[in-house]
Amino acid sequence: MTDSYTLNRNYLSGFRLIWQAMGTLSIAADAAYLLIGVVEYSLGATPLALLLGVFAYLLIMNTGYQFSKNVNSAGSYYTFAGKGLGGIMATFQAWNMAFYGILGYGSFGFLGLASFITLIDPAYSSFMYWVPVAFVAALISFLFTHRGMKLSTDYQIAGGLIEVLVLVIGSIAIIINAGKFNTLSVFTTKYIGNISQLFFAMIYSMILYFGTTVSITAMGEEAKNPEKTIKKALIGTVIISGLTLLLVSYAFTIGWGPANMASFATSPDPGLRLFKHLNYILYILLIMVTVNSFMGYNISVSNADSRIFYSFARDGILFLPASVKKIHKKYKTPSNSALIIFILSFVIAVIFGLKFGPVAGGLIMLLMNAYAAYMEHIIASISLPFLMHRIKKLKIIEHIIIPVVGIIILVIIMLGTLMAPEKYPYNIAVYVGISWILISGLLTLIEYIIHPQNVINAGNISIETMDNEVK
Numbered sequence: 001m002t003d004s005y006t007l008n009r010n011y012l013s014g015f016r017l018i019w020q021a022m023g024t025l026s027i028a029a030d031a032a033y034l035l036i037g038v039v040e041y042s043l044g045a046t047p048l049a050l051l052l053g054v055f056a057y058l059l060i061m062n063t064g065y066q067f068s069k070n071v072n073s074a075g076s077y078y079t080f081a082g083k084g085l086g087g088i089m090a091t092f093q094a095w096n097m098a099f100y101g102i103l104g105y106g107s108f109g110f111l112g113l114a115s116f117i118t119l120i121d122p123a124y125s126s127f128m129y130w131v132p133v134a135f136v137a138a139l140i141s142f143l144f145t146h147r148g149m150k151l152s153t154d155y156q157i158a159g160g161l162i163e164v165l166v167l168v169i170g171s172i173a174i175i176i177n178a179g180k181f182n183t184l185s186v187f188t189t190k191y192i193g194n195i196s197q198l199f200f201a202m203i204y205s206m207i208l209y210f211g212t213t214v215s216i217t218a219m220g221e222e223a224k225n226p227e228k229t230i231k232k233a234l235i236g237t238v239i240i241s242g243l244t245l246l247l248v249s250y251a252f253t254i255g256w257g258p259a260n261m262a263s264f265a266t267s268p269d270p271g272l273r274l275f276k277h278l279n280y281i282l283y284i285l286l287i288m289v290t291v292n293s294f295m296g297y298n299i300s301v302s303n304a305d306s307r308i309f310y311s312f313a314r315d316g317i318l319f320l321p322a323s324v325k326k327i328h329k330k331y332k333t334p335s336n337s338a339l340i341i342f343i344l345s346f347v348i349a350v351i352f353g354l355k356f357g358p359v360a361g362g363l364i365m366l367l368m369n370a371y372a373a374y375m376e377h378i379i380a381s382i383s384l385p386f387l388m389h390r391i392k393k394l395k396i397i398e399h400i401i402i403p404v405v406g407i408i409i410l411v412i413i414m415l416g417t418l419m420a421p422e423k424y425p426y427n428i429a430v431y432v433g434i435s436w437i438l439i440s441g442l443l444t445l446i447e448y449i450i451h452p453q454n455v456i457n458a459g460n461i462s463i464e465t466m467d468n469e470v471k
Helices: 016-025 026-065 076-086 087-119 129-145 149-179 195-217 227-256 258-266 272-278 280-314 336-356 358-390 396-419 426-450 450-456 463-469
Strands: none
Touching: 016 227, 016 396, 016 426, 026 076, 026 087, 026 129, 026 149, 026 195, 026 258, 026 272, 026 280, 026 396, 076 087, 076 258, 076 358, 087 129, 087 195, 087 227, 087 280, 087 336, 087 358, 087 426, 087 450, 129 149, 129 280, 149 227, 149 272, 149 280, 149 426, 195 280, 195 358, 195 426, 227 258, 227 272, 227 336, 272 280, 272 463, 280 336, 280 358, 336 358, 336 450, 358 396, 358 426, 396 426, 426 450
């Protein structure tokens, strides 16, 4: 493979990988926007929903963790599927990942930031304000991806450390101020109406972490000693983000009042209100780190998605033009791929934002893409034991039992949301999300008919196969 189509090898340290993923997690932005989706369903049990989300995701993350010991590629979970189940399932995986990647990026990254601005001051709720905000956010993230990972991760490290520090200090201050009102009952179902609400809450609480593994494993071709650094980065990211988000969710629930959390979900920027009530300086700092957090998300996801789509184009699937696999000569980045993602994500986000408003539009897109994200993990988890058996490294617990538990958790959540459908327009999001799984299958069949050899060979390229070719 020529340099025109090859990413920088041995370029990213484990520390940079952690903050690439922390950008995807965007903790302050989660607290300002996505946490509202969790609270809407879990109410005073929000810390419980977040805790369950962390544990569930650790089980699900095991798949990426185990694969990274043997398979490292820009294709991430797409390549995992190809290595384990073959090209047809890899192509099916690619269609799910494309849907998940584009909708997730536009919903949280663009509409989330636009929503945050409009919630601070409803006077800016007109599309004349939030559409330019979304466009600038998309453009800046594209430019960072175009220029390369060093600039991106330098930004993520500086902004991320400040972000975590502000959230931790503010949350501890809220908890201390609450005094006798602190209670562990928020980690029970005392404040939630029925168990089905917890399933919906977990969709959002797990989405908080879902980009983590993909964000790191998509850097597999650029990481230094990826078999070791990717594993460490995965664990380190979940520990830092999990502890911080649990602290924030507990502080917000206690500070607002567990029995009053229904009004939290409908209040404009409730987290900001808590910080403002506590200390005006912390309030201003939270606004600043939240805007930075949304931008960190945009940059990290653009970095990861651009490499994944580059991997699709390199294998000749998803009807992507050949130019998408070309690497920028100077910066060694998949900038053509990043441009495609920038355009598609922005256009779709604007359509949903105009139809439902930026807040509801973003949450609908997130709910819609959750099912594709779940299928992404399910397919990879099924692929894992097949690959490990083939290379004679199969272990019962790590490669079969834990993946099966993760699959069961995801299936239960998916079925739980179907059995307790929400009102319009969120019910439409559920139906479209489920339908996309079938559409992905149909698109895979069409691709197989048109170019069968590309589909059969899909998802086979990793640094291991490239190194073998060189030898």
